[in-house]
Amino acid sequence: MYAMASSVGKQIREMLIYEIAPKFADTPLEVQRKTWEAMGAKTVLPESIKVEPLTAGGVPAEWVFSSESASDRVVLYLHGGGQVMGSCNTHRGLVSELALASSVRVLLIDYRLAPENPPPSGLEDAIAAYRWLFSQGIDNSRIVIAGDSAGGGLSISTFVALRDAGDPLPAAGVLLSPMVDWAIVGESVTSRAQYDPMLTKQSLNDAATWLCGDQDPKIPYISPLYAELHGLPPLYIVVGTDEILLSDSTRLTERVAMAGGGVSLEVWPDMWHVFQFFASVLPEGKQSLEKIGAFIRKHFAD
Numbered sequence: 001m002y003a004m005a006s007s008v009g010k011q012i013r014e015m016l017i018y019e020i021a022p023k024f025a026d027t028p029l030e031v032q033r034k035t036w037e038a039m040g041a042k043t044v045l046p047e048s049i050k051v052e053p054l055t056a057g058g059v060p061a062e063w064v065f066s067s068e069s070a071s072d073r074v075v076l077y078l079h080g081g082g083q084v085m086g087s088c089n090t091h092r093g094l095v096s097e098l099a100l101a102s103s104v105r106v107l108l109i110d111y112r113l114a115p116e117n118p119p120p121s122g123l124e125d126a127i128a129a130y131r132w133l134f135s136q137g138i139d140n141s142r143i144v145i146a147g148d149s150a151g152g153g154l155s156i157s158t159f160v161a162l163r164d165a166g167d168p169l170p171a172a173g174v175l176l177s178p179m180v181d182w183a184i185v186g187e188s189v190t191s192r193a194q195y196d197p198m199l200t201k202q203s204l205n206d207a208a209t210w211l212c213g214d215q216d217p218k219i220p221y222i223s224p225l226y227a228e229l230h231g232l233p234p235l236y237i238v239v240g241t242d243e244i245l246l247s248d249s250t251r252l253t254e255r256v257a258m259a260g261g262g263v264s265l266e267v268w269p270d271m272w273h274v275f276q277f278f279a280s281v282l283p284e285g286k287q288s289l290e291k292i293g294a295f296i297r298k299h300f301a302d
């Protein structure tokens with residue numbers, strides 16, 4: 001049924017469908033959190049990677065780097081999980097691969113999660129961590145903000161908030177399968193449903209309820225697709241054909257381009273939501289991160 005580019009990709013797809021997705025279907029939020037944290041705890045990092053816990057502007061965080069990582073160039077990473085789950089623990093593996101691909105340090109933060117801390121709590125933490133980097137003597141031209149899924153949406157919200165506050169913007173942004181519309185009205189939610197091995201309309205609806213509470217999901221700091229998108233740094237968006245959030249990436253790309261921004265969209269055939277999670281074993285994931293690493297190095301000031 002699926003013309004995968006690699007045999008490993010087919011194996012991972014089957015694992016997602018039959019082993020991973022059922023653990024999260026129709027499950028209370030706290031159970032989903034514990035399940036993902038347990039999976040993250042089993043992640044084996046590359047031998048060259050080092051992890052240093054710290055507090056960045058009051059926000060719990062980790063430096064993730066190798067001996068090859070430039071110390072004066074940083075990727076600030078905002079993890080996915082609907083802004084209701086996920087942590088440094090769940091994303092340390094992905095961020096390790098990104099650090100190796102980009103040859104820079106990555107600051108991975110544990111921003112506050114909803115529903116305990118409703119929006120804009122996570123956004124406030126992202127801004128605090130970014131401004132903390134300035135206090136450490138790191139110039140904005142040496143910072144890239146990256147994120148996956150809801151962390152990708154949070155990255156866009158961060159750009160918009162920094163722009164509106166008059167802060168210097170980072171050199172660029174990298175978004176992996178970004179979730180930017182919590183109204184969940186993208187065309188692909190329906191058209192790609194039969195191909196997505198991970199996400200369902202119901203899982204998105206549940207996350208939207210936990211995240212938004214009584215707030216309008218179209219508020220720009222929750223769903224940045226509805227924000228004014230002029231004046232953003234260059235963006236690199238990566239998404240798969242086989243995910244119900246494909247329309248979030250295509251609509252975001254169109255809106256940024258219409259606002260005069262620089263944006264590049266790369267759509268990977270037969271790939272699913274944040275397929276880069278499996279970069280340590282998935283050829284497509286590794287190739288994607290290599291291209292992302294090249295983009296990041298290109299946009300840093302010399």
